[in-house]
Structure formats: structure tokens, C-alpha cells
Amino acid sequence: MRDLIDAFWRASAYCLHPRVIALSVLPLLVAGGLTLAAGWFFWEAAVDGVRATLEGWLLISAFLQWLDSMGAEGFRAVLAPLVVVALAVPVIVLLSLLMVAVMMTPALVSLVARRRFPTLERKRGAGLLTSVMWSLGYTLLALLVLAASVPLWLIPPLVLVIPPLVWGWLTYRVMAFDVLADHASRGERETLLRQHRWPLLAMGVVSGYLGAAPSLLWAMSAVTLIFAPLLIVVSVWLYTLVFAFSSLWFAHYALAALQRLRVQAGAAPPSAGPVPVPAPAAEPPALPPA
Template identity: 30%
Template sequence: MSHQDLALRSSHAPNGLALVAQAFRRAAASQLHPRMIAALFLPFIIAFLGAVVLLWFFWTPLTGWLDSEASSWGMFNTLDGWLVAVGLFSLKLWLVPLMAAGLLLPMAGIVGLGIAAIFVMPIVLHHLEKRNYAGLSRQGQNATALGTWNAIWVGVLFCLGWFFTMPLWLIPPMALVLPVFWWAFALNRMLRVDAMIEHASPAERRLLWRRHNRQLWLLAACLAVINLIPLFWLVMPVFSALVYAHFCLDAIGRLRAETVIDL
């Protein structure tokens, strides 16, 4: 292939925002495949069971602790007393359960995302490898161990960050900004690793993460916004894996195609 041929090919290749849009289009098409539809149930079932367990064991102690903590918030109690006095409602009666649900349900969600990253992503990669990226060699090492460790530390940091920034939700518009930020962080830090570790070498991963850092964060931000819509919760773990897998596998293929040998 000559330099002129490579330049012509590169001029027609998508880049920037086009790569992000391409990943979403391909993921939507792949999600309709029966195998990917079947893959939806594993992370959903895990997340559902996790939510049941968390609510069963931690709801009462957590709401009790939040109720006792809320009693020391002077301005909160003043406002709550005023609302009760004028015959409206008790702010504490509504806020404490909402805060408890806001803590426990995201923890169940991050468990579902971790399951998707560790166990569903290999299924996604194998499916796409045969249908869309045939011939893309696997050069990764210790994929399972790296993916598991990455999912653990990202999940722990997500839970801690979510917990300690919840008081900021009372400051508009942080109740919208912070959930999007933390889910974008979890999606990007978890899925960009699992989408590459089986196919890309360590050197390729470092190069591609630097080259496509903005696009990877944009993927995560878009997915985090979609994640705010309850109707999409069922498909989000697998669909997110598909988006990142399409983007990363395509990026690996284009990186390896950059080597030019003039005949």
C-alpha cells in the first residue's frame, strides 16, 4: 500500500464525533441479534438480586442512621417544621427514604455493570469478532485477572464517591450533574479496559487511551445520560459493552492498519 493510498483511505475514515456516532449505530444494530438479547438477562438478574439483598439487609439500619443524622441539620429541621406547621408534609418523611434508595440502588447497578464487564464483555467480543472484526488478532495478556481487578477498584471508588458527594445533591443542579459524572466515570474506567484487554497489547492500549480519551469519555457521558431513563436500565449493561467494544475494536484495527509497507 502506498502513502497516497493510505492518505486516500484516511480521508474517508470517520474521526472524532463521527467515531462516537458510528459506535452507537453499530451497537444498536448488534443489540438486536438474538444472542445479544439473551445476554441482557445475566447483568439484569444480578443487579435485581443485588438490589433485593441490599434493601433487605441494609434498608432499616441505613434509614435509621440517616434519620438520626438529619435531626442534626439545623436548617433542614427548621424547614421541615415549617412545612408540617402549615399542613403540607414532612420533608424528613420523604427525603430519608429517597436518600436511602439513592445509596442502595446505584450499588446494585454498579454490581450489574461489573458483571457485564467481567462476564458479558467476553461474550460480546467473541460475537463481534466473528461478525464484524474477523482477523483481528488477540494480543492481550491476563485479561480475566486485569478485568476483575479493574472492576473491583472502579466499583469501590464509585460507591465511595457516590456516598460522599450525595450531600451536594441539595445544591442545584448537582442532583443531575453528579449521577451523570459518577456513572460516566464507572462506565469509562471499567469498559474501556475490558473492551481492549483481550485484543490490544499493553502498548496499544496506552496509545489508544491517550489518542481517544475524549471520545471514550463522550461515549460514557452519553451512556450515563441514557442511564437516567428507567426504561433503559434493562439494556444498558450489554448495550454499553457493545458501544465500547465496537469503538475499541475498530480503533485497534485502524491503529494496526497505520503500518505502511511500500512495495
């Protein structure tokens, strides 16, 4: 627990470093630009399509008519944009995580290693292509889990539990691999991921709930849906900051654990092998007769 808290405060301090702030600009521009373009060109079409689909379902249509009779006509206008936002937010979160993992994490790990662990050897247990494929594979798996769990989101408590847990698990799998890819060998990485599985998972879950915090923008008022395309870009910026902090948190914790692992491996006595038994001394040759 002490190591987790120490890495947490160090990561918080590093977020104010000018280099970290500068590194956050590129993923923000890429992810923010993609989401802004998607909102600009597809927002109205997506809302109209979702509204037509919802009104085509007899159960939802009857529910909306009942709301109209109860004087809640405004909910009909809000429902379709709300569904579009609910479907878009998980994709935006995963996009922000990928952008940070690919564009920021290697540089942030190098910054932490240079300032805190200058003598830590780089064993390059995984290359950039391996890290990208690892991140993409687990991102696709997380998307499948989120898509399969959408019906459970209709249960009020679960919508506050399932998405952050999935994001946290994904953050743990992606960040823990990326921060160790350059410095740890494959064997060291597997050992650390096995020995520190639960602390790393806890860090991922905390990061997942921190990543869910920007979603509170949509809970402020129905008026926020009017500015949804702009607020989605603001959400991307907040997600980028959260995952940049998570990357620094994982870097401080994992590199410190790697250094301890190597110190312990260097201090361990060599395994005792079989002790060779000296051969018996040869008898001296007999003296010739006098």
C-alpha cells in the first residue's frame, strides 16, 4: 500500500511538469479532432436514427406516450441524444486510452526513468509493434465486453459499476505492459505482472473511476446535450489528462518494482551445485631394489 500511495503522489506531481503538459497536446489534438469531426458531420444523423429506432419499438413508444400523458413531454426530445452520448462515451474513453498509450506512455516512462531510475538497464522485452498489438487486442476485447453488457446498464446501480470496471481492467492490462515494455525483459515482465497483479488491478480500477468522472458533465443538465459536440471534445481533454496521470502512476510503481526485483536477484546467493570430490592421490611409484 505504501508503494501505491508513493507512486500516486509522485504521478500527481509529475502531471505539472512542462514536458508532460506538452506531451498531452498531441493525443488531445488527434482524439479531439476525430471526435469533433464525427460530432460535426454525424451528430444530427445519429440522433435522428436513434429516435426513429426507439419510436419504432412498441414498448418504448408506449413508455414515451405514457410520459407525455404525465406531462413529461421534454423527455422525448432528450432521450435520443442521451442514448447517442451513452453509446459514444465508451468509444471516446477507449480512443483516449489508446492515444495516451501509443503517443505519451513511452515518453513518460523515459522521463520517469531518467529522473528517478537513471541506472536502470533497458532490456527491451517488447517492441513498439508488440505494444500496439497488445493494446489493440485488449481494447477490442473491452469493446466486446461493453457491448455485451449494455442491457445491464438499464439497471441503475450497474451502469455506475460495469463501464468503470471494464475501463479499469483495460487500463491495468495496457499500462502495466507498456511501462515495462522497454526496461524489463520478457521474463521480468511476466514475473512482475504475476507478483503485482492485484495492486496493478487496483490502480487500473481507480483509474477507471477517475476516467468516469468526465461523464458527470452529462449529468449536470439536459441543456448540456445541446452543446454535446463541443462538450465531447472537453471530455476528451479530461480523459487524456486522467490517462496521462494513470500512465505516470503505473510507471512510478512498476519501475520501482522492477528495480527491487533486480536488486533481489543480484543479492541472492548462487544456487549451490554439486561439490566436486577430489580424486584420491596417486600412490608414489615403488623404489627400485637396491
